[in-house]
Every structure is written in C-alpha cells, then in structure tokens.
Amino acid sequence: MTLLNYVVLTGKVVTSPRLHYRPDGSPVIQFPLELNDSEEARETSSSRGKTLKRMGVKEGARGRVKIVAIGKLVEMKKDLLQSGQHLMVIGKLHQRHWQTPDGRNRTSTEVIAKDFHQME
Numbered sequence: 001m002t003l004l005n006y007v008v009l010t011g012k013v014v015t016s017p018r019l020h021y022r023p024d025g026s027p028v029i030q031f032p033l034e035l036n037d038s039e040e041a042r043e044t045s046s047s048r049g050k051t052l053k054r055m056g057v058k059e060g061a062r063g064r065v066k067i068v069a070i071g072k073l074v075e076m077k078k079d080l081l082q083s084g085q086h087l088m089v090i091g092k093l094h095q096r097h098w099q100t101p102d103g104r105n106r107t108s109t110e111v112i113a114k115d116f117h118q119m120e
Contacts, residue, residue, distance in 0.1 A: 005092040007111055010119060011035040014064060017081040019074075027074040029081060033089060033111075035063035066110040067091070073113060086119035 017031035067089055069077075080087065091113040098106050 009089045013085045016083045026071045029069045029074050032064045033067050068110050069113040080118050087116045089113050089116045
C-alpha cells in the first residue's frame with residue numbers, strides 16, 4: 001500500500017513571516033495562512049470543522065494553518081511572503097509532539113511547504 005501525504009491550500013498570509021535559521025545555516029520561515037472559504041463551503045461541509053480541529057485550528061478561528069518553508073524554497077521565494085499576500089501552498093502535513101518543562105504534552109500540526117505560488 002502506498003501512502004500519500006499531499007496538501008494544496010489557498011489563502012492569505014496573515015502576519016509577516018518569521019525567519020530564523022537552523023544550526024546548519026539553512027533558513028526557515030513560518031507563517032499562518034488564513035484559508036480561503038466561502039459561505040457555501042461552510043454550509044455544505046459538515047466535516048470541515050472537525051478536520052480543522054484535528055489540524056490544530058482553534059474554535060472560532062477563521063481557518064488558519066501554520067505553514068513552514070525550509071531551505072532553497074525560502075531563498076527562492078521569500079519575496080512573495082508578505083502579510084496580506086494570497087498564496088497557493090503545496091506541501092505535506094506534519095505533526096510534532098513535545099513535552100513542556102512542566103511536563104505537559106503538546107502537539108502541533110503544520111504544513112511543510114514544498115512550493116508556493118502567488119495568487120491573483
């Protein structure tokens with residue numbers, strides 16, 4: 001059986017992307033993407049809320065997903081990443097688990113971007 005982990009999202013960059021570097025020197029950019037959504041889609045998709053909740057989107061949020069871009073993608077396309085910019089993001093879902101210093105278990109679901117394109 002072949003497993004497929006492939007996501008295509010369209011939306012708007014909510015805040016200015018945060019740039020930092022890994023210990024090996026490769027750049028990493030993180031930003032929230034507010035998903036494009038119409039009233040019709042919200043009304044017809046009863047499972048949408050459950051799906052967004054599994055992805056870590058908080059109740060009442062307007063469908064924001066954390067996007068992470070790494071390495072050459074950041075170097076080639078960082079100019080597209082501005083607050084308010086409409087993007088199509090292609091990537092894969094990734095879930096991280098860790099424990100806080102006070103012993104609480106935490107989970108974060110994000111999209112690791114393989115490519116993104118400016119939308120008109």
